[in-house]
Amino acid sequence: MEKYVIEQGVVAPLDRANVDTDQIIPKQFLKSIKRTGFGPNLFDEWRYLDEGEPGQDNSRRPLNQDFVLNDARYQGANILLTRRNFGCGSSREHAPWALEDYGFRTIIAPSFADIFFNNCFKNGMLPIVLDEAVIDELFRDVKSVEGYQLTIDLAKQLVIRPNGETVSFEVDEFRKHCLLNGLDDIGLTLQHADDIRGYEAKRSSQEPWVFDAH
Amino acid sequence: MAGKTLYDKLWDSHLVKQREDGSALIYIDRQIIHEVTSPQAFEGLRIAGRQPWRTNANVATIDHNVPTTPFKSAADIEDATSRIQVQTLQDNTREFGITEFGIGDARQGIVHVMAPEQGAVVPGMTVVCGDSHTSTNGALACLAHGIGTSEVEHVLATQCLVAKKMKNMLVHVEGELGAGVTAKDVVLHIIGVIGTAGGTGYAMEFGGSAIRSLSMEGRMTVCNMSIEAGARAGMVAADEKTIEYVKGRPFAPKGDDWEKAAAYWKTLTSDADAVFDQVVEISAAEIQPQVSWGTSPEMVVAIDATLPDPDAETDPVRKSGMQRAYEYMALKPGMKVSDIHVDRVFIGSCTNSRIEDLRAAADVAKGKKKADSVKQVLVVPGSGLVKLQAEKEGLDKIFIEAGFEWREPGCSMCLAMNPDKLQAGEHCASTSNRNFEGRQGNGGRTHLVSPAMAAAAAVAGHFVDVRTWQA
Numbered sequence A: 001m002e003k004y005v006i007e008q009g010v011v012a013p014l015d016r017a018n019v020d021t022d023q024i025i026p027k028q029f030l031k032s033i034k035r036t037g038f039g040p041n042l043f044d045e046w047r048y049l050d051e052g053e054p055g056q057d058n059s060r061r062p063l064n065q066d067f068v069l070n071d072a073r074y075q076g077a078n079i080l081l082t083r084r085n086f087g088c089g090s091s092r093e094h095a096p097w098a099l100e101d102y103g104f105r106t107i108i109a110p111s112f113a114d115i116f117f118n119n120c121f122k123n124g125m126l127p128i129v130l131d132e133a134v135i136d137e138l139f140r141d142v143k144s145v146e147g148y149q150l151t152i153d154l155a156k157q158l159v160i161r162p163n164g165e166t167v168s169f170e171v172d173e174f175r176k177h178c179l180l181n182g183l184d185d186i187g188l189t190l191q192h193a194d195d196i197r198g199y200e201a202k203r204s205s206q207e208p209w210v211f212d213a214h
Numbered sequence B: 001m002a003g004k005t006l007y008d009k010l011w012d013s014h015l016v017k018q019r020e021d022g023s024a025l026i027y028i029d030r031q032i033i034h035e036v037t038s039p040q041a042f043e044g045l046r047i048a049g050r051q052p053w054r055t056n057a058n059v060a061t062i063d064h065n066v067p068t069t070p071f072k073s074a075a076d077i078e079d080a081t082s083r084i085q086v087q088t089l090q091d092n093t094r095e096f097g098i099t100e101f102g103i104g105d106a107r108q109g110i111v112h113v114m115a116p117e118q119g120a121v122v123p124g125m126t127v128v129c130g131d132s133h134t135s136t137n138g139a140l141a142c143l144a145h146g147i148g149t150s151e152v153e154h155v156l157a158t159q160c161l162v163a164k165k166m167k168n169m170l171v172h173v174e175g176e177l178g179a180g181v182t183a184k185d186v187v188l189h190i191i192g193v194i195g196t197a198g199g200t201g202y203a204m205e206f207g208g209s210a211i212r213s214l215s216m217e218g219r220m221t222v223c224n225m226s227i228e229a230g231a232r233a234g235m236v237a238a239d240e241k242t243i244e245y246v247k248g249r250p251f252a253p254k255g256d257d258w259e260k261a262a263a264y265w266k267t268l269t270s271d272a273d274a275v276f277d278q279v280v281e282i283s284a285a286e287i288q289p290q291v292s293w294g295t296s297p298e299m300v301v302a303i304d305a306t307l308p309d310p311d312a313e314t315d316p317v318r319k320s321g322m323q324r325a326y327e328y329m330a331l332k333p334g335m336k337v338s339d340i341h342v343d344r345v346f347i348g349s350c351t352n353s354r355i356e357d358l359r360a361a362a363d364v365a366k367g368k369k370k371a372d373s374v375k376q377v378l379v380v381p382g383s384g385l386v387k388l389q390a391e392k393e394g395l396d397k398i399f400i401e402a403g404f405e406w407r408e409p410g411c412s413m414c415l416a417m418n419p420d421k422l423q424a425g426e427h428c429a430s431t432s433n434r435n436f437e438g439r440q441g442n443g444g445r446t447h448l449v450s451p452a453m454a455a456a457a458a459v460a461g462h463f464v465d466v467r468t469w470q471a
Helices: A027-031 A094-102 A114-121 A132-144 A173-181 A185-190 A193-206 B006-014 B039-048 B080-096 B111-118 B132-140 B149-158 B183-194 B216-224 B240-246 B255-265 B316-329 B355-365 B384-392 B395-401 B451-460
Strands: A006-014 A079-082 A106-109 A126-129 A149-153 A158-160 A166-168 B015-018 B024-027 B030-033 B058-061 B099-101 B126-129 B143-146 B160-163 B167-174 B202-207 B233-235 B278-283 B290-292 B300-302 B344-347 B376-379 B427-430 B445-448
Touching: A006 A106, A006 A132, A027 A094, A027 B080, A079 A132, A094 A114, A106 A132, A114 A126, A114 A173, A114 B149, A185 B149, A185 B160, A193 B015, A193 B024, B006 B015, B006 B024, B006 B143, B006 B202, B006 B233, B030 B111, B030 B149, B039 B080, B039 B149, B058 B111, B080 B099, B111 B126, B111 B132, B111 B216, B111 B384, B126 B132, B126 B149, B132 B143, B132 B216, B132 B233, B132 B240, B143 B233, B149 B160, B167 B183, B183 B216, B183 B278, B183 B290, B183 B300, B202 B216, B216 B233, B216 B240, B216 B355, B240 B255, B344 B355, B344 B451, B355 B384, B355 B395, B355 B451, B384 B395, B427 B451
Parallel strands: A006 A079, A079 A106, A106 A126, B030 B058, B030 B126, B058 B099, B126 B143, B167 B202, B167 B278, B202 B233, B344 B376, B344 B427, B427 B445
Antiparallel strands: A006 A149, A149 A158, A158 A166, B015 B024, B024 B160, B290 B300, B290 B445
């Protein structure tokens, strides 16, 4: 997994609450058996005027010019600013895969749905929770200043504004450690293989039926 | 010291290791696998040269992609990408020695219908699946929740999850439910009260006399939609009904183990002095049949209500969400719910496709016909075994005589990954769980209701109050 240390870039404002994973990546694209290639279909129903299908040449599809990602000033954005309860709905990891494949490694919102939040970290992405009042300010800044950029310093847990002002954010210690070092969860867990075996031995004497073959 | 909640007990009994940074390793007893969220996980195992930690902890079936018209093999699935996923699951489960209920097996069905039906989920377990409606299984006093594909791989490889303990919430529904008010109405009402993020960060236990009075199927319907209230895990304490439900199922403990298990399961309740971080009190008598009107499950009203006015909403973010929903749904504030006409009806999904749901729909449809204005009524049983049981009871004939279509098991029009879809602009009375934009088909407009309300809308052509309606 690629390390996440300091990220800087253009911010795209998606001014909607309760953006669900069906919107982030519609179901027809879930039929892929790969982890990559979802970026062109990120927010497909909002981004294009026609109905998206897997395997299309997306460069030839009619764009919805009113959608924020189609606005010239937000091209190349790698930080997504959005509203509360982002990523609600299904557990599909295709949602963070699509965001990451498009180029977003950082998502800033007042709150996230639990499963989506968790899935982000598994893919080297950082979801940042900030106060609603700060989010309102950022929306104002992004909309009024063309090319507005933010810097995220994960080690210091700071969002740094262009004028040097900083806003601090919380992040779980373990997740921070994994992101900063680009660590694979499975490898880390397998370091506890003896603990897992010990647990199984104890538990299978108490609830043997859980371990029955079927 | 205060007593423990059911969630506390389940957490404690599965804790493998508490790490200093606050994260923990939690042991997973059962993983349910389907074709959409597993291919990349198996691929990850292969790339790393890993084997499943405990093969028999896993059980797989196909549901999201399968057609609901009869088919004999993967080759019969017309959509090439769906066919590849179904085939890939078969290949992966064979390669790694995992039990799969595949094409043509009566046990095949929606993951969260199949697993309890087989007894693959029993009280006291931790249960995961790459599907957010895994919360359904919490009805059996389990800690059950959805996970992403990276976690599917993690559980396959280590039998554990890296987790952090959630907070405890009790949703206490006290009193008697009115006639015609079902488990679906209970949970839609709860979501209407606490909102779609109300349970975020919590494990949500449903308790109170109204929940106790529900059948196991009804409890599954309630737990199923805890995720629509923001809570990854929903659960109901074990009681005699729970134990009776599990008894004799294929994977359930047998012989001496059965007695031991049943005795242990009786302890799977929240202690009387347990402390919850939040308690929500709901009066059962106030719950009426519900209909969702918007594009989020919290946008729900009682059947005899009028649609809410966004101008009365003081929160600007909520207000703009409501305005957007009205535009998408082509409805107007102040409209009567009974004036909403439906184009299609879907009875099925992991929320409402169990035998009890089909009986409730058949009760309403018996001796009636679908309205001419309704283009299609799909009835999709949750598993092959539900289908067989329904046919034994003659429910299929009731549906067919009413002009409904009787289909093969699967997720179907709940998420439209197979050919069952809404056309743009169509309104659908649906017993599923999500009314998001485009969920049931690009441009489709979903109204979430109970099976009885869906069947009644199919006959009337618009929403009606099942409590007073006479066709």
